């Protein structure tokens with residue numbers, strides 16, 4: 001079976017360096033918030049060209065911590081997209097916010113700035129654009145609307161490590177941004193980890209406190225907090241993989257290009273062509289997705305669905321949510337092909353062949 005993604009292969013490709021990094025941590029004997037976390041934070045901040053990066057326990061926690069540290073208050077409304085991992089909405093609630101979902105623009109599959117402007121109400125305090133599948137959200141328009149209404153901006157960059165918009169990396173546009181290092185991400189750890197990044201030293205300091213019991217430098221609890229730390233083993237592995245991220249993203253772009261040239265005349269919708277995208281996923285939109293997915297799986301090609309229903313249609317959030325036609329259309333049709341370099345580079349022609357055959361069978 002050609003897997004849709006396989007994080008083990010990414011780790012295998014850097015095996016010797018990872019072994020050395022793990023050994024270094026064990027020899028040092030310091031496992032939580034030590035020199036690896038500190039160095040990774042500095043290296044990741046440099047990569048993004050932001051002033052501060054704070055390692056935390058997951059991407060979900062990163063979204064919640066970024067919102068709280070940026071000043072979200074309980075009961076504040078937070079506008080985000082429904083076309084996302086439900087973790088985005090869960091994290092907004094975790095920070096005390098009330099998620100309000102808007103539609104995406106089919107041209108970017110990211111937040112439609114006009115939908116944002118139309119959804120703002122008296123309780124709206126923040127906006128969380130999600131750079132879905134590695135496509136950068138058009139931040140210029142989002143920032144213009146947010147400024148007009150005095151909204152906090154927290155970017156959800158969980159799927160967009162290294163994506164570029166107008167010459168800058170995503171994560172550098174909002175008051176703060178959240179990253180996930182879930183194993184399958186473009187930059188993934190062997191377990192749960194995340195980071196909050198910001199240019200604002202006060203936000204960074206609040207996140208540092210909130211990830212560690214609300215402690216100040218004297219280990220006195222001076223504010224809200226919990227245990228949401230990054231550990232040394234994950235930070236050490238991320239330090240090995242970060243210098244390889246750019247090459248991985250370039251190969252993802254090249255694979256996307258190859259898919260486009262092989263699939264352009266088939267009966268399907270290709271993903272948007274957006275400069276600066278890093279193709280965390282390469283998701284086509286097709287009619288008859290379930291049958292096609294089963295057909296491809298039976299012939300050894302695994303695909304995935306990101307995501308079968310929008311957050312606004314999930315039981316937890318459905319009450320009072322209004323219809324979002326673009327999200328609903330995409331949720332019913334998107335099918336993610338393998339695009340992780342270690343998986344797709346040797347199998348792309350075969351994947352395209354099986355896909356084309358599946359579409360032909362679907363039609364007849």
Ligand SMILES: Cc1ncc(COP(=O)(O)O)c(C=O)c1O
Nearest residue numbers: 058059060085087088158180182
């Ligand atoms: C867009 C988005 N936001 C947030 C998250 C949450 O990240 P994590 O799984 O590290 O908690 C994910 C990861 O699944 C994601 O894709």
